[in-house]
Amino acid sequence: xxxxxxxxxxxTFLDVAxxxxxxxxxxxxxxxxxxxxxxxxxxxxxxxxxxxIQDVGLSVISLFGFFIALFIGSTTLRDEIxxxxxxxxxxxxxxxxxxxxxxxxxxxLAAIVNxxxxxxxxxxxxxxxxxxxxxGFQWVALFMLLEFAIMTGMVLxxxxxxxxxxxxxxxxxxxxxxxxxxxxxxxxxxxxxPLLSYLTDVTYWIVPNFSYFNIKYxxxxxxxxxxxxxxxxxxxATCYLLFLLAAGSWVLKKKDL
Amino acid sequence: xxxxLVAEEISKVVGWLKKETIVDRVSIRLxxxxxMGFLGPNGAGKTTTMxxxxxxxxxxxxxxxxxxxxxxxxxxxxxxGFLPEAIQHPSHLSVGEYVRFHARLSGLLDYxxxxxxxxxxxxxxxxxxRPLRECSKGMRQxxxxxxxxxxxxxxxxxxxxxxxxxxxxxxxxxxxxxxxKEKNISVLVNSxxxxxxxxxxxxxxxxxxxxxxxxxxxxxxxxxxxTRVVAQFTNASAASDxxxxxxxxxxxxxxxxxxxxxxxxxxxxxxxxxxxxxxxGQLETVAPVTxxxxxLFVKVLSGQRPEAAGGKA
Numbered sequence: 001x002x003x004x005x006x007x008x009x010x011x012t013f014l015d016v017a018x019x020x021x022x023x024x025x026x027x028x029x030x031x032x033x034x035x036x037x038x039x040x041x042x043x044x045x046x047x048x049x050x051x052x053i054q055d056v057g058l059s060v061i062s063l064f065g066f067f068i069a070l071f072i073g074s075t076t077l078r079d080e081i082x083x084x085x086x087x088x089x090x091x092x093x094x095x096x097x098x099x100x101x102x103x104x105x106x107x108x109l110a111a112i113v114n115x116x117x118x119x120x121x122x123x124x125x126x127x128x129x130x131x132x133x134x135x136g137f138q139w140v141a142l143f144m145l146l147e148f149a150i151m152t153g154m155v156l157x158x159x160x161x162x163x164x165x166x167x168x169x170x171x172x173x174x175x176x177x178x179x180x181x182x183x184x185x186x187x188x189x190x191x192x193x194p195l196l197s198y199l200t201d202v203t204y205w206i207v208p209n210f211s212y213f214n215i216k217y218x219x220x221x222x223x224x225x226x227x228x229x230x231x232x233x234x235x236x237a238t239c240y241l242l243f244l245l246a247a248g249s250w251v252l253k254k255k256d257l
Numbered sequence: 258x259x260x261x262l263v264a265e266e267i268s269k270v271v272g273w274l275k276k277e278t279i280v281d282r283v284s285i286r287l288x289x290x291x292x293m294g295f296l297g298p299n300g301a302g303k304t305t306t307m308x309x310x311x312x313x314x315x316x317x318x319x320x321x322x323x324x325x326x327x328x329x330x331x332x333x334x335x336x337x338g339f340l341p342e343a344i345q346h347p348s349h350l351s352v353g354e355y356v357r358f359h360a361r362l363s364g365l366l367d368y369x370x371x372x373x374x375x376x377x378x379x380x381x382x383x384x385x386x387r388p389l390r391e392c393s394k395g396m397r398q399x400x401x402x403x404x405x406x407x408x409x410x411x412x413x414x415x416x417x418x419x420x421x422x423x424x425x426x427x428x429x430x431x432x433x434x435x436x437x438k439e440k441n442i443s444v445l446v447n448s449x450x451x452x453x454x455x456x457x458x459x460x461x462x463x464x465x466x467x468x469x470x471x472x473x474x475x476x477x478x479x480x481x482x483x484t485r486v487v488a489q490f491t492n493a494s495a496a497s498d499x500x501x502x503x504x505x506x507x508x509x510x511x512x513x514x515x516x517x518x519x520x521x522x523x524x525x526x527x528x529x530x531x532x533x534x535x536x537x538g539q540l541e542t543v544a545p546v547t548x549x550x551x552x553l554f555v556k557v558l559s560g561q562r563p564e565a566a567g568g569k570a
Contacts, residue, residue, distance in 0.1 A: 007361055011347075018349045083345035088401075091311050091339040092362055092408065093331040256271075256314040 004094055008102025009109065016072055016110035024071075028064055028118050032057065032125055050130050057122040058140065058216050061115065065148045066175060068114045073155025074167050076107045081257060090257070097249035104156060104245050111152040112145050119144065136219040142230070146237035147213040151175060153244035154208065160251045174207045181209035208240050261412050261443050262287040262310065267319035269305055269467075280305050281467040282319065287412070287443050292434060294454035294475075295447035296554055297464035303447045304342070306464070307414050310445075311339055323412065338410030340401045342417035342447075346389040352376070352400045353385035356407055363408040375403040379433065395426030402433055412443045419450040431457055455479075455550035463557050471557050478553055483546035484526055486518040487511070488538040499536045503529065515541070 035056055043049035080086040080103075089099055119141050123134050134140075154174055158167040177184060184204045191197035212233045218225055262285060269280040280302040287293050295303045308314040310321055312329025326333035346355065356376065360368040376382040379399035389397060398418060405413050419427050427450070434457045437444055448454055454461065461478055463471040471478060490496040496514045506529065507519045516538075520526055526543075533540060548556070 004362055004364075007358070011358060015347065015349050083347075084341040085344060085347055087311075087313060087339055087341045088344065088359065088404070089362065090313060091334055091337060091414075092359070093334040093337075094362070095331055254315075257308065 001094075001098060004098050005102045005105065008089075008099060009106040012076060012103050012106025013109045013113075016076065016107065017113070024064065024068055024114065025117055025121075028060070029121055031060060032121060035060070036125060036129060046130065050126065050132065053126060053129075054122075054134075054219075055216070057126075058219075061118045061122065061144065064118060065111070065115050065144065066151060069111050069148050069151035070155055070168065070171055072107050072110050072114075073152045074159045074164065074171070076159070077103050077156060077252075078159045078164070078167075086257065096253045100249045100252045101245060104153060104248060107152050107156055108149050108241075111148045115144050115148050116141060136215075136225065139215060139225045139230070140219055143213040143215050143233060146233060147210055150208045150210075150237055150240055150244070153241055153248070157244055157248040157251065160248065160255060175210070177203060178208045178210040179214075181207065181211050209236070212236055259289050260286050261289055262321070262323050262445070264306075264310060264321040265319055267306070267309055267316050267321055269302070269309055269314065270317040279467050280309065283464070283467075283469050285310075285445075285462060285469075285472075287445060289411075289443055290438060290441040291459045292438055292444045292446065292457055294451075294458035294461045294550075295445060295464065296449070296451060296454065296461060296550070298558065301464040302467040303464050304416055307339075307416055307445065307447060311337065311414060336409060336411040337414070338405030338408055338412070339414045340398070340405065340416065340418060342420065344397075344401070346392075346397055346400075348388065348390040351386050351388050352381055352392065352396075355389055355400060356404050359404045360407045365407070365409075368407065371407055372403075375406045376400075378406065378436075379403045380429075393426075394421050395423065395429065398422065398426070398430060399433070402430075402437075410442065413437065413445070415444060415446040415448075417448055418446065419448050419453055427453060451550040451554050461550065463554065465558060471553075475550070479547040479550065481546045481548060483522070484520045485542060485544055485546050486520065486526070486529060486533075486540070487542040488516055488518070488533045489541050490514045490516070490536070490538045495537065499533070499538060502536075503532065519546070 035053060039049050039052050039056070043052055077086075077100075080089075086099070090096060119137070123137055126132065126134060151171075155167065155171045158170045161167050161170070181204060184200060184207075187200050189197075191200055215225055215229075217223075264283060264285040266282040266284055267280065268278060268282055270276050270278050283302070283306055285293070285306075295306070297303050305314060309316045310323065310328060312331075312334060316328065321328040321333075323333040323337060324335065326335075350358065353372065353376070356372055357368065360372065365371070372385075373382060376385055379402050381396065381399050381403055384392065384396060387396075389400070392400065418430055422430060431453055434444060434446070438457070438459075446454065446458070455475065458475050460474045461472070462469055488499075490499060491514065493514045496510065496516055500508055500510065500516050503516075503518070506525070507521075509517045509519075511517055518529060520529070530540065530543070
């Protein structure tokens with residue numbers, strides 16, 4: 001069972017790695033180089049330039065990370081179904097949940113490696129220009145990886161819908177709502193119509209709360225990241241990923257292929 | 258013979274508001290080493306039936322068992338293989354990698370020598386390092402057959418395996434099917450290529466509008482009650498004189514001095530033979546009339562009874 005999951009995970013990762021990742025990395029590296037030259041002209045002091053590059057670099061990684069999650073998550077399983085390769089696998093004596101778990105872990109691994117490469121490129125470029133090692137790199141990496149793991153898992157779940165438009169719409173909707181989760185909570189509390197309040201509250205609890213993983217402001221202001229904050233975020237992400245895995249396995253089990 | 262596959266009145270209903278029955282109470286029995294052909298027009302429900310038996314699509318009503326295990330339990334797929342129609346193979350894998358990937362998924366631990374054996378069986382060993390995206394459709398089909406054999410499939414489902422293959426590919430696949438039968442592997446093959454199916458199948462199931470309309474052994478299906486008798490006479494006038502005397506029997510003159518008779522049943526056959534011999538004629542052919550599978554398919558679909566149709570001897 002575990003060997004099958006590992007095999008599917010590795011195959012999924014290789015499939016993504018060989019076909020889809022390189023182009024994204026090249027674009028990112030080109031943009032990064034462009035940013036370095038651009039901000040060199042605008043900033044007045046080296047420290048300001050460093051902060052600006054760090055800030056914009058992380059924003060670019062967030063944006064690219066989301067697109068990668070959307071791209072990888074929406075195509076991995078969907079392509080298998082459309083290309084009918086899934087039939088050859090599912091007619092083996094194995095449960096559908098094993099296939100989904102393998103695909104889930106493979107896409108997560110691909111998304112994580114993508115984001116790690118981009119973060120490493122940014123860090124290396126910063127070091128080459130300013131000769132300063134990025135202090136909070138490990139925390140940024142951890143929180144971004146958790147965030148993109150959830151995004152990828154979510155898109156993979158939505159990719160089981162019959163329509164790509166539905167998959168994209170739901171994914172973008174959930175990412176937007178999840179990024180504004182605290183506002184959604186306030187809205188639920190402030191809503192005077194009971195039904196609206198209830199719906200908003202339900203939405204708040206269902207969509208992932210991405211604000212738990214937003215530590216960019218702490219890193220930019222050189223604030224420390226407390227262990228309890230890290231533990232909470234890791235625990236939340238783990239629970240949410242398990243929920244996504246269970247939900248996706250159940251949907252795939254019920255799906256007529 | 259032991260029954261590997263038993264489907265009892267399986268049905269598939271789709272739709273939420275407007276229900277539509279796409280497979281209607283289909284029953285199938287397949288024995289070990291038997292090749293069964295699934296024939297029917299597009300949209301008849303053949304592929305859906307296969308998918309239901311393979312657990313890819315749920316069964317709305319009825320039940321099916323493969324190797325005695327209820328479908329869709331994973332145990333029912335031990336020893337089962339499926340080659341879907343128009344499968345787009347993973348482009349990042351070579352032939353060898355693809356086959357090995359499935360061998361490992363099947364739980365085979367020591368598959369090294371078997372990979373070589375099965376790829377050699379389908380004449381793909383020399384192409385083991387070639388990426389699947391660079392292989393022709395025939396080569397990919399053969400790689401798939403190797404995959405199924407490697408996974409020790411004893412029951413193979415093939416969905417339109419002949420479509421898109423050139424004549425050489427079709428002949429090669431046909432030979433592969435015959436070799437599978439020799440290995441006592443059962444095959445359920447869904448195809449429009451009735452001519453090829455007639456050469457390899459033991460039994461045929463014809464479906465239309467989700468229902469099985471004809472199902473039996475090929476021998477029984479193609480056989481009709483008619484008998485064809487061909488006799489040669491010494492000259493044309495002797496032949497026409499004899500034909501005039503036998504005007505009650507359907508016949509057709511053959512150049513230069515032959516007559517072809519078509520008897521509706523075997524009654525009167527002995528009398529006709531005696532009469533031919535008595536008139537100095539020579540019997541050339543006495544054989545039951547059989548249909549081709551194409552003819553049977555057309556007749557069945559057009560709503561005619563196959564027994565009523567004429568055909569070649």
